[in-house]
Amino acid sequence: MHIHFIAIGGAAMHNLAIALHKKGYQVTGSDDEIFDPSRSRLNQYGLLPPEYGWFPHKINQDIDVIILGMHARKDNPELLKAQELQLKVYSYPExxxxxxxxxxxxxxxxxxxxxxxxxxxxxxxxxxxxxxxxxxxxxxxxxxxxxxxxxxxxxxxxxxxxxxxxxxxxxxxxxxxxxxxxxxxxxxxxxxxxxxxxxxxxxxxxxxxxxxxxxxxxxxxxxxxxxxxxxxxxxxxxxxxxxxxxxxxxxxxxxxxxxxxxxxxxxxxxxxxxxxxxxxxxxxxxxxxxxxxxxxxxSSFKGAAKRLQTLKEKKNTAVFLDFAHSPSKLKATVEAVKLQYPERKLVACMELHTFSSLNKDFLPQYKDTMAAADVAYVYFNPEVLKHKHLPAINQTLVHDAFGTNNVSVFSNTTELQKLLLQSTWENTNLLFMSSGNFSGIDFVDFSEKILK
Missing domain, CATH: 3.40.1190.10 (Mur-like, catalytic domain)
Structure with missing residues (x-):
């Protein structure tokens, strides 16, 4: 069976492609951009497209199944060709x-x-x-x-x-x-x-x-x-x-x-x-x-990646990473770390990165969600708002939405990183929360610098 992935580079899509390859199917795919870790993992299994872009001339009757990723658009040239040939097009979950x-x-x-x-x-x-x-x-x-x-x-x-x-x-x-x-x-x-x-x-x-x-x-x-x-x-x-x-x-x-x-x-x-x-x-x-x-x-389960994951730890300091971005999860994660280590100061850093979190009409949902932290930093990248075609927000608007005096807001990742690296971490925990990476932080490397 020949299965072709349109937008093979997504986190979910490339994993499905590898799974079907391991099961014995012929797998091909295309995408207009692929980043690591997807790129390296597809390359490891011989599934990385030889060139980026969409190639409708490669879509033909020899393909048994098309799997369409969310990254593609409705007018994707390969999708249009597959529909023209009446090939079976599946979504990932289907x-x-x-x-x-x-x-x-x-x-x-x-x-x-x-x-x-x-x-x-x-x-x-x-x-x-x-x-x-x-x-x-x-x-x-x-x-x-x-x-x-x-x-x-x-x-x-x-x-x-x-x-x-x-x-x-x-x-x-x-x-x-x-x-x-x-x-x-x-x-x-x-x-x-x-x-x-x-x-x-x-x-x-x-x-x-x-x-x-x-x-x-x-x-x-x-x-x-x-x-x-x-x-x-x-x-x-x-x-x-x-x-x-x-x-x-x-x-x-x-x-x-x-x-x-x-x-x-x-x-x-x-x-x-x-x-x-x-x-x-x-x-x-x-x-x-x-x-x-x-x-x-x-009892031996240590957690999933980015789910209250311990990145680095020494005697009285630990650095955690969590996927938390919704208000309820943010609040629960901050409170969990503070409750587990009540004797340690907690510095909590949260990135507004998703469409919902960056929407000024949704921001009030975050009221009091970081109140349990001793120090709270909220970061957003104005360029991400432009990319998502969202109205601009500012630091005052974000600060007022979170509603507690322990919150400081940053829109420049260099300034935030500099502040963290210059801080004292004796008897203090650091908690990162985001579905992104604070515009380029390598969390493991940064954790080692914090605890050095």
Whole structure:
């Protein structure tokens, strides 16, 4: 089978391309630009396009499947040629479903925490030698790729993203998967460029709950108001299970969970992770894994990349990196680090990088989200606003939106980096939060300079 990727360089797309290549398919692709790590990883597997650009003359009847990435546009020359030839064009999630439609599908969704719970379940299944396919939105320790597809694995674990499927398929990705076991972590408004109202955003999660396979299990976080409502309106054949945060004790900077009279020391911390672990436990129970085996395995889980990841640590200082950009996740992450290390000063740095976070109408959602930090720095790049065709914002507007006196706002990354490098880090933690890189910070290298 010959599969061609239009916009192969995306984070999700290049991982799917590698997975299908490993499965034995003939894979080709095109893109107008490809950056690392996608570039290096595609090159490693012989999948890097020989030249950048779109080449409609290469689209022909010998291609069995076209997979269209979000980076492409509706008028992409290769897409137009594929449509002219009436080739089958799939979105990324649609083809994942096509590959796994005969497997037991487990899908983890929600506005935050879905990558972490997916990673936790994968970690446990691997420890217990389960065979499974997967798709997850971050690099996980012990896994070479973010996507794996096989001929014989009986189950598939998917992270369920609510963002759009492709330029010509405007359904949220997770509407495609029709899971047998589904988990939702909570609903907190995001992607306002696609879902301009709160009601429209919430509706996508209601549609997801109704898309479950017959006799499926729906697992949901009990403290979320929207999920409480959704759980009351499930189909009669769906089993509903609610979960909450696991109680834990803090000893020597480590979180200790006691379950069924046995104590387990965790490698992660924070209220969200204690929620996530309990959700992952309930998914694993649906797969026949007992609680003792689950906790023995999960105790060694160190987190997914950029999910409260410890970049560097010494005696009384640590540098953390988190993907947090939505208001609810930002607040939870700052509070988690402060609670875990109450004796240390916390310097929290947040980058406004997504379409939602840079939108001046959305900015008030960030009120008080960094109040738990001793010092808070918020950074935005005016050039990113221009690139996203958003109205300009200024430092005063951002400062007023966050609403606390501990916040200082920067629009120049050089000034922020200089301030951080000149600061004293004795008995102090540094927390970076962004879906970007603060306009060019190498976080690992920067962490080493901080702790030097």
């Amino acid at each position: 083809y994942l479903y096509e590959q796994c439609k005969d497997k037991k599908r487990i899908v983890i969704g929600g506005s935050h925490g879905k990558t972490t719970i997916t990673s936790m379940v994968m970690h446990v299944l691997k420890k217990l030698d389960y065979q499974f396919d997967y798709m997850v939105g971050a690099q996980i320790e012990g896994f070479d790729t973010m996507v794996q597809l096989s001929h014989d694995a009986p189950i598939a674990i998917f992270e369920g993203d609510e963002y759009l499927s492709s330029p010509i398929d405007l359904r949220p990705k997770f509407h495609w998967y029709k899971p047998h076991v589904a988990l939702l972590t909570g609903v907190a408004w995001d992607h306002i460029n696609v879902f301009p109202t709160w009601e429209n955003y919430v509706e996508q999660f209601k549609i997801f709950a109704d898309s479950l396979s017959k006799n499926a299990t729906f697992i949901w976080y009990t403290m979320d108001k929207e999920l409480q409502d959704i759980s009351q309106d499930l189909r009669k054949d769906i089993k509903s299970l609610a979960y909450k945060e696991l109680p834990a004790q803090l000893k020597n900077g480590k979180s200790i969970v006691t379950f069924n009279n046995t104590s387990y020391e965790l490698s992660v911390f924070g209220a969200h992770n204690l929620q996530n672990i309990n959700g992952a436990r309930m998914i694993c129970a649906e797969l026949g894994i007992n609680d003792n085996d689950f906790f023995e395995c999960i």
